[in-house]
Amino acid sequence: MATADELRELMRTEGAAVAENTQGFNEGRYRSVAELSDYEELKSEARAIKEDAIERLPELLDELTETVEENGGTVYLADDAADANDYIREVVADRDADRVVKSKSMTSEEIEVNDTLEADGVDVVETDLGEWVLQVADEAPSHIVAPAIHKSRESIAELFNEVFDPDEPLETAEELTRFAREKLGEKIVDAEVGLTGANFVTAESGTMALVTSEGNARKTVAATDTHVAVAGVEKVIPTVGDLHPFVELIGRSGTGQDITSYVSLLTPPVETPVVDFDDDETPLSEFDTDREFHLVLIDNGRMAMREDDQLRETLYCIRCSACANSCANFQSVGGHAFGGETYSGGIATGWEAGIEGLDVAAEFNDLCTGCSRCVNACPVEIDIPWINTVVRDRINREGDEPADWLVDGLTPDAEPDSPSLQKRFFGNFETVAKLGTATAPVSNWLASTGLSRKAMAWALDIDPRRELPSFERETFVDWARNRDSTVEDPQRRAVVYPDLYTNHVQVSRGKAAVKVLEALGVDVVVPAVASSGRAPLSQGMVATARTHAQRVTETLAPHVDDGRDVIVIEPSDHAMFQREYEKLLDEATFTDLAENSYEVFEYVYGLLENGAAVGQLPSGDDEALAYHSHCQQRTLGLEAHTVAVLEQCGYDVVTSDVECCGMAGSFGYKSDYYELSMDVGDRLREQLEANGVQDRRVVASGTSCLEQIDALLERHPSHPIELLAE
Amino acid sequence: MTESDSPFAASLDELGVTVTSTDRAGVPAAIDEAVVEPAVGVSPGEEFAHGDFPLAEAGIDLDPTPAALEAATTGVSVAELGIGDYGSLALTSTGDGSELVSLFVERHVALLHEDDIAPDMDEAVETLEKTLARTRGSTIIATGPSATADMGALVKGAHGPETVHVIVVEGGE
Ligand code: SF4
Numbered sequence: 001m002a003t004a005d006e007l008r009e010l011m012r013t014e015g016a017a018v019a020e021n022t023q024g025f026n027e028g029r030y031r032s033v034a035e036l037s038d039y040e041e042l043k044s045e046a047r048a049i050k051e052d053a054i055e056r057l058p059e060l061l062d063e064l065t066e067t068v069e070e071n072g073g074t075v076y077l078a079d080d081a082a083d084a085n086d087y088i089r090e091v092v093a094d095r096d097a098d099r100v101v102k103s104k105s106m107t108s109e110e111i112e113v114n115d116t117l118e119a120d121g122v123d124v125v126e127t128d129l130g131e132w133v134l135q136v137a138d139e140a141p142s143h144i145v146a147p148a149i150h151k152s153r154e155s156i157a158e159l160f161n162e163v164f165d166p167d168e169p170l171e172t173a174e175e176l177t178r179f180a181r182e183k184l185g186e187k188i189v190d191a192e193v194g195l196t197g198a199n200f201v202t203a204e205s206g207t208m209a210l211v212t213s214e215g216n217a218r219k220t221v222a223a224t225d226t227h228v229a230v231a232g233v234e235k236v237i238p239t240v241g242d243l244h245p246f247v248e249l250i251g252r253s254g255t256g257q258d259i260t261s262y263v264s265l266l267t268p269p270v271e272t273p274v275v276d277f278d279d280d281e282t283p284l285s286e287f288d289t290d291r292e293f294h295l296v297l298i299d300n301g302r303m304a305m306r307e308d309d310q311l312r313e314t315l316y317c318i319r320c321s322a323c324a325n326s327c328a329n330f331q332s333v334g335g336h337a338f339g340g341e342t343y344s345g346g347i348a349t350g351w352e353a354g355i356e357g358l359d360v361a362a363e364f365n366d367l368c369t370g371c372s373r374c375v376n377a378c379p380v381e382i383d384i385p386w387i388n389t390v391v392r393d394r395i396n397r398e399g400d401e402p403a404d405w406l407v408d409g410l411t412p413d414a415e416p417d418s419p420s421l422q423k424r425f426f427g428n429f430e431t432v433a434k435l436g437t438a439t440a441p442v443s444n445w446l447a448s449t450g451l452s453r454k455a456m457a458w459a460l461d462i463d464p465r466r467e468l469p470s471f472e473r474e475t476f477v478d479w480a481r482n483r484d485s486t487v488e489d490p491q492r493r494a495v496v497y498p499d500l501y502t503n504h505v506q507v508s509r510g511k512a513a514v515k516v517l518e519a520l521g522v523d524v525v526v527p528a529v530a531s532s533g534r535a536p537l538s539q540g541m542v543a544t545a546r547t548h549a550q551r552v553t554e555t556l557a558p559h560v561d562d563g564r565d566v567i568v569i570e571p572s573d574h575a576m577f578q579r580e581y582e583k584l585l586d587e588a589t590f591t592d593l594a595e596n597s598y599e600v601f602e603y604v605y606g607l608l609e610n611g612a613a614v615g616q617l618p619s620g621d622d623e624a625l626a627y628h629s630h631c632q633q634r635t636l637g638l639e640a641h642t643v644a645v646l647e648q649c650g651y652d653v654v655t656s657d658v659e660c661c662g663m664a665g666s667f668g669y670k671s672d673y674y675e676l677s678m679d680v681g682d683r684l685r686e687q688l689e690a691n692g693v694q695d696r697r698v699v700a701s702g703t704s705c706l707e708q709i710d711a712l713l714e715r716h717p718s719h720p721i722e723l724l725a726e
Numbered sequence: 727m728t729e730s731d732s733p734f735a736a737s738l739d740e741l742g743v744t745v746t747s748t749d750r751a752g753v754p755a756a757i758d759e760a761v762v763e764p765a766v767g768v769s770p771g772e773e774f775a776h777g778d779f780p781l782a783e784a785g786i787d788l789d790p791t792p793a794a795l796e797a798a799t800t801g802v803s804v805a806e807l808g809i810g811d812y813g814s815l816a817l818t819s820t821g822d823g824s825e826l827v828s829l830f831v832e833r834h835v836a837l838l839h840e841d842d843i844a845p846d847m848d849e850a851v852e853t854l855e856k857t858l859a860r861t862r863g864s865t866i867i868a869t870g871p872s873a874t875a876d877m878g879a880l881v882k883g884a885h886g887p888e889t890v891h892v893i894v895v896e897g898g899e
Contacts, residue, residue: 001864043737051776061825064822071862127885128876129874129876129877129884130874130876133876133877144727146875146876148876151878153877153878153879154878156877156878172879173814173877173878173879173881174881176877177874177876177877177883177884178883179883180877181883181884181885184885187883204859205858205859205862206862207858207862208868212886213872213873213874213884213886214872214873214874214876214885214886215737215829215872215884215885216884216885217883218825218829218866218886219829219830219885219886222819222825222826222829239855239859240851240854240859241851241852241855242856243851244847244848244852247851247867248847258787258812258869259812259814259847259867259869260869260870261868261870261871261872261873261886262866262867262868262869262872262886263866263867263869264864264866264867265854265858265864265865265866265867266819266864267862267863267864268864270819270824270864271819271864272819272820272821272822272823272825272864273821273822273826274825275792275795275821275823275826276792277793277795277796278792278793279791279792279793280792280793280794281791282791282792283789283790283791284768284789284790284791284792284795284822284823284826284827285789285821285823287823289821360792378897405849511898665848687835698781
C-alpha cells in the first residue's frame with residue numbers, strides 16, 4: 001500500500017499532468033456519450049455480448065482456433081506468462097529476427113514479453129508514442145490507455161534532448177511527435193516481427209479489432225512478415241457484427257473521442273504485400289503476401305476468474321479507462337499509485353486479484369472509496385466498486401489478527417476473520433456512534449483533547465488534522481418518539497430512515513426533513529432502525545454489512561407493507577438500499593425496499609409534482625446557493641431533484657461538477673489518505689470559491705461532503721433540507 | 727464540382743477532412759486538385775462494381791515501388807464504405823498494397839462512391855461483417871487523420887497521414 005509519503009511525492013511530481021489529462025478525458029467522455037441517443041442501449045448490448053461470450057468461452061475458443069487455422073494462422077493457448085513467452089521467443093528465434101516492433105498491448109505488458117525477448121538479444125521497440133517515451137525513460141505506464149499520461153510535454157522534451165541530443169533542441173508537441181515518428185518509422189520498416197495486442201477477436205471469421213489513433217499498429221502489421229498477436233482469452237467475441245456497440249463506445253468512454261482514428265479489423269495473416277522498403281525496382285503488386293500469423297491467447301488466471309462468481313465480471317472489461325478517468329482519487333495520483341503490476345484504475349483490483357493475486361490487489365485496493373462514479377461510465381456495466389469491495393473483503397480475511405483488546409465491545413462482529421483495527425473501527429461506526437451519543441458531551445470532549453487524538457492517531461490511524469463528528473445527546477429517534485404528528489389528513493404516510501449520522505450527529509437535518517414532509521401533508525414516523533451497513537461495506541466487511549441489511553429490512557418491511565414510503569436523507573445510505581442491497585439480500589426483499597424508498601428531495605420533488613403546494617415551504621427569495629450533490633446520489637441520477645426543488649422554492653442554484661468531494665465516508669479520516677483526500681477536495685474548493693460562487697451559501701447532501709466542505713471553506717455548509725425548514 | 731452538404735460531409739468537416747463531390751467526369755480534375763505530388767496509388771479492385779476510376783490519367787504512379795512509396799507525399803486509394811455519422815472510411819487491404827499506399831504517406835486521398843455511404847456505424851458494421859465473413863480480408867475503419875496526444879498536446883499526423891481528403895463520386899454507372 002502506498003504510504004502518505006509516497007502519495008504526496010506522486011502528487012507533487014506527477015499529479016498536475018495526471019489531473020489535467022484524466023479530467024480532460026473525463027469531460028470528453030461526458031460530451032461524447034451525450035451525443036449518442038442510444039447510449040444506454042449500446043451499453044446493455046455490449047454487456048450482453050460479453051456475458052454471453054464469457055459464458056460460452058470454451059466453445060468460442062475452439063471455433064476461433066479452427067477459423068484462424070483455416071485462415072492460415074496458428075493459435076497457441078498459453079497457460080501463463082512463462083508459457084506465452086516461451087512460445088513467442090521461439091517464433092522470434094525461428095524467424096531469426098533481430099527486431100520486434102510492438103504496438104501498444106497491455107496483455108504483452110502483463111506477461112513482460114519485452115524482458116524475455118531482450119534477454120535473447122532481440123531489439124524490442126515500442127511504436128506507440130506514449131509507450132516509446134516510457135521505454136526511453138525506463139518508466140512504467142500510469143494509465144491503461146494513455147500510458148505516459150503522467151509526463152508533461154516539458155519533461156518529454158527534456159528526456160529526448162538528453163537521450164538523443166538532436167541538432168536543434170525539441171520543444172513543441174509537433175516537434176516531439178515528428179521526431180518520434182521518424183525515429184520509429186525507420187525501425188518499423190526494418191523489423192521482421194510485428195507484435196500487436198487485440199481489443200477483440202471474433203470467432204466466426206478470425207477477425208481481430210485493434211483500436212488505435214496513431215497508425216502504428218497498422219504499420220507494425222503491414223511492414224513485417226511475421227505477425228504475433230497477444231490477447232487474453234477474454235477478448236473473444238462471436239462475430240464482427242458484435243463489434244458494433246464496442247466500436248461506438250470504446251473511444252467515447254475512454255478518452256472522449258467519438259471514435260479513434262483507426263479501428264483496424266484485421267483477419268490475419270493480412271493480405272498486404274510484404275515489401276522491402278529499400279527496393280526501387282519491384283512494384284508493390286509483385287511482392288507476395290506471405291505472412292506468418294500467431295495468435296497467442298493467454299489464460300494466466302482468467303479461466304479461474306471465469307469460475308469465480310464475483311471476479312467473473314472483470315472479464316467483461318474492455319479496458320477503456322473510463323473507471324480511471326472518472327475516479328477522483330485516480331485523477332490525483334494516477335496509475336503509479338492506483339494500480340498493480342500491469343493494470344490501473346478502478347477495475348485493476350479485479351484484474352490484479354485474478355492475475356497476480358490478492359497481495360498485489362491489496363497494494364492499492366483501498367484507494368477505491370466506493371463513490372460509484374465509475375459505475376455509469378463503464379461501457380459494459382461492471383459494478384466496479386463491488387469488485388473492489390469483494391476483493392477488500394478477501395484481503396481482510398487474509399489479514400493479521402488485530403489487537404483485540406482495543407475493539408472489544410466495538411465489534412458485534414459477523415466477520416469470521418479479521419479486518420484491520422482501523423477498518424473495524426470505521427466499519428462498526430454504529431456502535432461508536434451509540435457510545436458517543438450515550439456519553440456526549442464527554443465523548444465530544446474526549447475526541448477533541450490532544451491526548452485522545454494522539455491515541456486515535458496511533459491506534460486507528462485517524463489523521464489528527466481531521467475534526468471528529470460531535471455527538472448529540474438526544475438522538476433523532478428519541479426526539480421523534482416524544483412528539484406527535486402534526487398532520488391530520490395525510491396525503492401519504494412515510495418512514496424517515498434515521499441514518500447513523502442524522503440520528504446521532506446531524507439531528508437537525510432529521511428534524512428539518514420531518515418538518516418539510518409534514519408541511520407537505522405527509523404523516524411521518526421515525527422508528528429505531530439499524531444503520532445501513534454502508535460503513536462496514538466500505539471497509540470490505542461484507543458479512544457485517546449483510547447483517548445490517550437484514551436488520552434494516554426486518555424493521556422497515558412491516559412499515560412498507562403498511563403502505564409507508566421510506567425516506568432517506570443520507571445519499572450513501574439511499575444508495576445502499578438502491579444498489580448494494582441487491583448483492584446482500586434476496587431479490588424480493590431487496591426489491592421491496594428499493595422500490596419503496598426515496599431520497600428526501602426526490603420525494604419532495606414527487607410530492608410537488610403530484611399537487612403538493614410549494615407555498616407550504618418557505619420562499620428562497622432568490623437567494624444564491626452553491627449546491628454540491630453527493631457522488632452516489634449522482635450515480636443514481638438524483639442530483640436534479642434537489643436542484644429542481646430548490647429552484648421551485650425560489651433559490652438561484654449553481655452546482656459543482658467534480659466527481660467526489662474526496663472525503664468519501666471514512667476515507668479522508670485515515671492518516672495515509674488525508675492529503676490525497678484534501679487534494680481531491682481542492683478541486684471542489686476551487687469551484688466553490690470561483691467568481692460568482694464564492695459568496696453563495698453552500699448546501700450539500702452527503703454527510704461526508706458536508707464535513708469535507710466544512711474543512712475546505714470558511715463558510716459552513718448545510719443540508720439543503722434545512723433551508724426548506726427555516 | 728460541388729461541396730456536398732450531406733451528414734457524411736458534415737462529419738468529415740468536423741474531423742478536419744476536406745471533401746469534394748463530383749460526377750464521374752469530374753474525377754480527374756478533383757484528383758488533380760487533391761493530390762500533392764509525388765503521388766502514388768492503387769487501381770480500384772475488380773470487386774468495385776462501379777467500374778474503373780481514371781487514376782492513371784491524373785499522373786499517379788499506380789503500382790509504385792516501395793522506394794517510390796516512401797518518397798511519395800500523397801497516396802490515392804479507394805474507400806469501400808463511408809460511414810455517415812462518423813465520417814469514417816472503410817479501407818480494405820488488398821494484395822496490391824492499398825494499405826501501404828493509404829498509410830505510409832503524409833496525405834491520403836480516398837475515392838468513394840456516393841452509393842457506398844452507409845448512414846451509420848450500425849449498418850456499416852453489418853455490411854463489414856458480411857464481407858469479412860466471406861472474404862476473410864482486412865479492413866481499416868479510418869476516421870480522420872492519424873493523431874496522438876502522447877506528446878503533451880493533440881498532434882495530427884502521428885505514424886499515419888496528417889491530412890485526408892475524400893472525393894465523393896456522385897451518380898451511378
Ligand atoms: S471496468 Fe469498465 S470502465 Fe473500467 S476499463 Fe473496464 S470497461 Fe472501462
